[in-house]
Amino acid sequence: MRALKLLSAAAIGIAIYAPAFAAGYPEKPVTVIVPFPAGGASDTTARMTTQKMQESLGQPVVVENKPGANGSLGAGQVAKAKPDGYTLLVGSIGVYAINPVLYKSLPYDPIKDFDLLTVAVRTPNVLVANPNFPANNVKELVEYLKKNPEKVTFASSGAGSSDHLTAALFWQKTGTTGVHVPYKGGAPAITDLIGGHADVSFQNLGAVSNHIKAGKLKLLAVTADKRNPAFPDAPTMEEAGIEGVEVYSWQAVAAPKGLPADVKGKLEKSLTAALNSPDVKGKFSDIGFEVVASTSGQFSEFLSQEISRWKTVVEAGKITADQ
Amino acid sequence: METISNLWLGLETALTFWNLAYCMIGVLLGTAIGVLPGLGPTATIAMLLPVTFGLPPVSALIMLAGIYYGAQYGGSTTAILVNLPGESSSVVTALDGYQMARQGKAGRALATAAIGSFFAGTVATVLLAVFAPPLADLALQFGPAEYFSLMVLGLIASVVLAHGSLLHAFGMIILGLILGLVGTDVNSGTVRYTFGFAEVSDGINFVIVAMGVFGLGEIIGNLENESTRTIMSKTVTGLMPTREDVKRLAAPVLRGTVLGSMLGILPGGGAMLASFAAYTLEKKVSKHPEQFGNGAIEGVAGPESANNAGAQTSFIPMLTLGIPSNPVMALMIGAMIMQGIQPGPSVMTEQPVLFWGLIVSMWIGNLFLLVLNLPLIGLWVRMISVPYHFLYPAILVFCAIGVFSLNNATFDVYLMAIFGCLGYIFRKLDCEPAPMLLGFILGPMMEEHLRRAMLIAKGDATVFLNRPISATMLIIALVLLATILAPAVRQKREEAFQEEG
Amino acid sequence: MSHVLQKKDFWAGVLYVAFGAAAFWIGRDYPMGTAGRMGAGYFPTALSVILMLIGLISAARALTQEGEAVGAVSWKSLALVVGSTALFGLLLPTTGLVIALVVLILISATASQNFRLDLKAAAGLIILVTFCSLVFVKALGVPMPLVGSWFGE
Numbered sequence: 006m007r008a009l010k011l012l013s014a015a016a017i018g019i020a021i022y023a024p025a026f027a028a029g030y031p032e033k034p035v036t037v038i039v040p041f042p043a044g045g046a047s048d049t050t051a052r053m054t055t056q057k058m059q060e061s062l063g064q065p066v067v068v069e070n071k072p073g074a075n076g077s078l079g080a081g082q083v084a085k086a087k088p089d090g091y092t093l094l095v096g097s098i099g100v101y102a103i104n105p106v107l108y109k110s111l112p113y114d115p116i117k118d119f120d121l122l123t124v125a126v127r128t129p130n131v132l133v134a135n136p137n138f139p140a141n142n143v144k145e146l147v148e149y150l151k152k153n154p155e156k157v158t159f160a161s162s163g164a165g166s167s168d169h170l171t172a173a174l175f176w177q178k179t180g181t182t183g184v185h186v187p188y189k190g191g192a193p194a195i196t197d198l199i200g201g202h203a204d205v206s207f208q209n210l211g212a213v214s215n216h217i218k219a220g221k222l223k224l225l226a227v228t229a230d231k232r233n234p235a236f237p238d239a240p241t242m243e244e245a246g247i248e249g250v251e252v253y254s255w256q257a258v259a260a261p262k263g264l265p266a267d268v269k270g271k272l273e274k275s276l277t278a279a280l281n282s283p284d285v286k287g288k289f290s291d292i293g294f295e296v297v298a299s300t301s302g303q304f305s306e307f308l309s310q311e312i313s314r315w316k317t318v319v320e321a322g323k324i325t326a327d328q
Numbered sequence: 329m330e331t332i333s334n335l336w337l338g339l340e341t342a343l344t345f346w347n348l349a350y351c352m353i354g355v356l357l358g359t360a361i362g363v364l365p366g367l368g369p370t371a372t373i374a375m376l377l378p379v380t381f382g383l384p385p386v387s388a389l390i391m392l393a394g395i396y397y398g399a400q401y402g403g404s405t406t407a408i409l410v411n412l413p414g415e416s417s418s419v420v421t422a423l424d425g426y427q428m429a430r431q432g433k434a435g436r437a438l439a440t441a442a443i444g445s446f447f448a449g450t451v452a453t454v455l456l457a458v459f460a461p462p463l464a465d466l467a468l469q470f471g472p473a474e475y476f477s478l479m480v481l482g483l484i485a486s487v488v489l490a491h492g493s494l495l496h497a498f499g500m501i502i503l504g505l506i507l508g509l510v511g512t513d514v515n516s517g518t519v520r521y522t523f524g525f526a527e528v529s530d531g532i533n534f535v536i537v538a539m540g541v542f543g544l545g546e547i548i549g550n551l552e553n554e555s556t557r558t559i560m561s562k563t564v565t566g567l568m569p570t571r572e573d574v575k576r577l578a579a580p581v582l583r584g585t586v587l588g589s590m591l592g593i594l595p596g597g598g599a600m601l602a603s604f605a606a607y608t609l610e611k612k613v614s615k616h617p618e619q620f621g622n623g624a625i626e627g628v629a630g631p632e633s634a635n636n637a638g639a640q641t642s643f644i645p646m647l648t649l650g651i652p653s654n655p656v657m658a659l660m661i662g663a664m665i666m667q668g669i670q671p672g673p674s675v676m677t678e679q680p681v682l683f684w685g686l687i688v689s690m691w692i693g694n695l696f697l698l699v700l701n702l703p704l705i706g707l708w709v710r711m712i713s714v715p716y717h718f719l720y721p722a723i724l725v726f727c728a729i730g731v732f733s734l735n736n737a738t739f740d741v742y743l744m745a746i747f748g749c750l751g752y753i754f755r756k757l758d759c760e761p762a763p764m765l766l767g768f769i770l771g772p773m774m775e776e777h778l779r780r781a782m783l784i785a786k787g788d789a790t791v792f793l794n795r796p797i798s799a800t801m802l803i804i805a806l807v808l809l810a811t812i813l814a815p816a817v818r819q820k821r822e823e824a825f826q827e828e829g
Numbered sequence: 830m831s832h833v834l835q836k837k838d839f840w841a842g843v844l845y846v847a848f849g850a851a852a853f854w855i856g857r858d859y860p861m862g863t864a865g866r867m868g869a870g871y872f873p874t875a876l877s878v879i880l881m882l883i884g885l886i887s888a889a890r891a892l893t894q895e896g897e898a899v900g901a902v903s904w905k906s907l908a909l910v911v912g913s914t915a916l917f918g919l920l921l922p923t924t925g926l927v928i929a930l931v932v933l934i935l936i937s938a939t940a941s942q943n944f945r946l947d948l949k950a951a952a953g954l955i956i957l958v959t960f961c962s963l964v965f966v967k968a969l970g971v972p973m974p975l976v977g978s979w980f981g982e
Contacts, residue, residue, distance in 0.1 A: 745918070756902065
């Protein structure tokens with residue numbers, strides 16, 4: 006059934022675009038490696054984007070899930086693939102910016118091994134608390150943390166996850182401490198937060214927005230550069246008086262290093278067109294994602310900033326993860 | 329009154345032609361793929377997920393739910409026919425179901441599973457419709473301490489799974505617990521027992537262990553005895569349960585339904601315990617515990633009902649809170665997000681058509697399942713009368729492909745081969761693999777919850793006794809342990825006296 | 830009475846002790862932590878010690894009590910079934926699914942004394958390979974190459 010759909014999509018695609026791309030790339034299906042299981046944020050990003058891409062590329066774009074080792078297994082595979090434009094990677098902030106500073110041996114180097122194509126989407130993180138938690142805003146939280154050092158539990162979606170590091174960054178910027186409680190993914194962390202078993206957490210806005218609306222979680226601040234239209238009352242971290250805790254979770258596309266220039270151009274064009282098409286944009290904003298669709302140059306610059314920032318956080322917080 | 333109008337809305341949604349069609353296609357596809365050895369519900373849904381992307385949200389979720397319980401029933405069929413549990417819940421179904429199949433009662437075992445599942449599905453759907461929100465709030469009472477105590481209870485209960493030596497049951501549980509530790513430690517990020525293979529840094533997948541130990545181990549063991557005994561009884565007695573069977577079935581089905589419904593609500597891994605708990609309960613209340621492990625029909629009826637009830641009620645935390653209680657629900661949430669629906673408490677109020685349509689379709693799906701599968705039983709039973717030397721290479725093929733498809737990695741196939749060796753060794757030494765598998769599932773969860781509970785309680789171990797739910801479960805575990813050990817101790821003493829006398 | 834070295838209980842004990850000792854040895858460097866903040870080594874160390882104890886009890890039971898003998902090990906079936914499975918993993922990316930399946934089926938089938946490569950077996954082989962290629966690769970999209978890297982692209 007899926008094969009049929011792909012075939013028919015391909016057939017339509019070829020019928021429409023065949024003249025333009027008759028010669029050269031792509032001549033066969035393009036594989037997009039997602040280094041996480043089906044159904045996660047990277048997977049969703051990849052599938053939503055590629056559905057649109059195959060129209061402009063005129064070839065099926067197949068998403069292949071290759072989970073393992075915080076995404077480094079699949080990313081390592083892409084790093085070793087032929088740079089012919091038929092293997093792409095859709096990964097998260099963790100894959101590109103956090104794994105490289107956290108793990109001593111990684112099967113890839115995000116700067117040396119990849120041709121960075123685009124930051125596809127981003128979503129701000131939010132600081133949320135259980136409704137019964139005594140502090141009602143960031144200022145009260147910082148005071149509470151100072152009075153009760155090593156007492157308040159910060160739930161995260163895993164040791165070395167972006168929300169763990171955001172918490173560490175928050176402690177460093179405010180001079181406070183808390184107890185880091187890691188979970189296996191964001192969902193169980195949010196569950197325990199709602200149930201009152203953990204106190205506060207930095208989570209992706211999309212994952213908690215419904216809980217905030219339902220009053221099951223208390224929103225203290227957004228880690229974005231401006232307020233979120235869905236929650237106009239919640240201040241940004243900067244407005245709450247804390248500088249430098251501006252964190253987004255982002256998803257980006259890359260290919261093995263050494264893409265031919267024309268292939269790279271075609272891919273960038275196709276990606277930007279897909280991401281900026283109104284229906285894809287609308288679908289992303291429904292789930293709390295903001296389309297970025299940066300150029301490859303902007304991505305490179307952004308990535309080196311992110312890597313150096315998290316490197317500082319990891320070193321200052323003495324955060325380790327053996328591998 | 330509100331419930332009735334809601335259900336009416338659900339009926340209107342579920343009974344449109346296309347939604348009925350998608351429900352049926354889902355159940356059919358799920359059964360067809362789930363019945364292949366090595367492909368359980370999680371693998372089946374992961375494979376078929378992209379098929380649903382083109383559908384409207386309600387239809388997509390109805391179809392996915394259909395695939396889910398279709399695959400689960402298909403998996404039970406494989407467990408009964410060829411002793412291959414494709415998902416943790418069918419491990420116990422295999423224990424007595426396969427023995428029944430060997431005695432020529434495969435049809436009765438399959439029919440029992442189908443009828444038990446249907447009854448449990450019906451009850452659980454009603455529960456879901458009437459009590460979903462309060463039950464979800466109850467589930468939130470479960471924190472790390474409660475889950476740890478629940479896991480302890482589950483672990484003690486798993487001793488009952490073994491019908492041989494008590495010592496080996498404990499040994500195999502501990503062995504399973506250790507195997508479960510392979511991979512990245514959730515609490516510290518330390519990578520343990522991976523021998524440097526990044527492929528197992530997220531732990532060993534349950535399916536690999538089950539396929540290796542049960543699938544390959546069983547095949548090698550059967551080949552060893554090929555000349556001396558036939559694998560399957562040639563005479564197949566009645567396809568349907570006898571009147572006497574039905575009498576024996578009623579109570580286990582009811583108990584299984586209640587247990588499964590309760591455990592299914594807990595998002596932290598409760599549903600996984602449903603079938604194990606039901607088996608333990610049936611063996612404990614039975615007047616003939618010695619029949620368990622040798623083809624007791626109660627050992628199929630209870631767990632299968634519990635399993636299906638749990639499968640339905642595990643939708644409660646997913647739909648009301650947006651919390652996935654198992655890998656399948658995580659995939660369902662992924663599917664909802666792909667459809668532009670943000671799962672969470674507001675789904676019920678903002679998407680009533682989706683919520684109630686899905687619930688009503690679940691019951692309809694269960695009905696389809698029954699109607700589809702009862703006539704198919706004859707076919708399945710004939711399939712296992714295929715000579716074994718034709719059957720086992722095919723089983724091996726499906727195991728290999730199924731295991732490969734988990735992560736699209738050949739590494740997992742090698743790992744399955746290693747567990748095949750181990751499985752054969754266990755058979756030779758009378759070490760039963762079922763308790764090991766439960767230890768394997770519970771081990772990492774138990775450690776995770778224990779350490780998290782201690783972390784949150786700042787190292788105060790009394791937290792497990794201060795919290796009423798946790799304390800209650802620990803007491804039940806203690807009582808259960810006593811009833812397990814008492815007969816063994818008594819027996820030992822009697823033996824000692826006999827030797828003296 | 831069978832000799833201790835033939836008893837199932839003895840070898841099961843050896844198995845437990847071996848597993849426990851290996852787990853203990855490999856895990857010796859994992860940080861233990863305290864009861865309040867348990868390290869990664871707390872659980873594994875405790876479990877491996879318990880497993881070794883159970884192993885010792887099992888072995889001791891073999892010394893003091895009657896027990897069943899292990900019996901003959903069918904090395905041939907073990908090698909053929911496990912070997913053909915591993916070979917499938919090796920061949921899948923290199924020769925592709927079709928050849929890997931044929932090899933897996935034929936080698937594993939020789940483990941049975943009833944196996945003959947007659948018309949019926951050949952037909953079964955073709956049906957199974959075709960079924961898997963169509964269902965898994967074409968319909969379900971499992972990323973397995975039908976023809977592997979040894980034969981060009």
